[in-house]
Every structure is written in structure tokens, then in C-alpha cells.
Amino acid sequence: MLSFIYNLNQSFEKNHGFLPNTLYLSPQHLQQLQDSFDQNMDIACILKHLDMDLLLDRTVVHPHVGWNPLKHSIAS
Numbered sequence: 001m002l003s004f005i006y007n008l009n010q011s012f013e014k015n016h017g018f019l020p021n022t023l024y025l026s027p028q029h030l031q032q033l034q035d036s037f038d039q040n041m042d043i044a045c046i047l048k049h050l051d052m053d054l055l056l057d058r059t060v061v062h063p064h065v066g067w068n069p070l071k072h073s074i075a076s
Helices: 002-016 027-035 043-050
Strands: 022-025 053-056 064-066
Touching: 002 064, 022 027, 027 043, 027 053, 043 053
Parallel strands: 022 053
Antiparallel strands: 022 064
């Protein structure tokens, strides 16, 4: 899951010229992501490592990334 998210980030950056700041996952995807990290690492630490906010939604079919202008500006 982690390599998939990195690939999403790279593709987003290539298309938009900046990295995404929001990760969209289902609860099942979140569990897979957590399994990619040390079991002592909580979701807050994982998101800090990824430098992304999380939008958790049961209806998300495939993990994806995006830009939320309310999180921070491109320059930060």
C-alpha cells in the first residue's frame, strides 16, 4: 500500500507541479496502510511521515490523493 501511495504522489506531482496534501482511503485501505508501518506507529505518525491529511470514507473504491487548499499553501 505504501508504494502505491508513493506512486500516486509522484503522478500527482508530475501532473500538477506540486505534491498532494490529502489522502483518500476507505477503512480497509487504512488498515493496509497501517500494516505497511511498524505496529507501534499510530495513524497520526504515519500521516506526519506522509505529510498528508486523511479523508476516510467507506465509499472510496481506490485510494487516491488530492489537494486541499484549506490545509496549507503550495509555498509552505
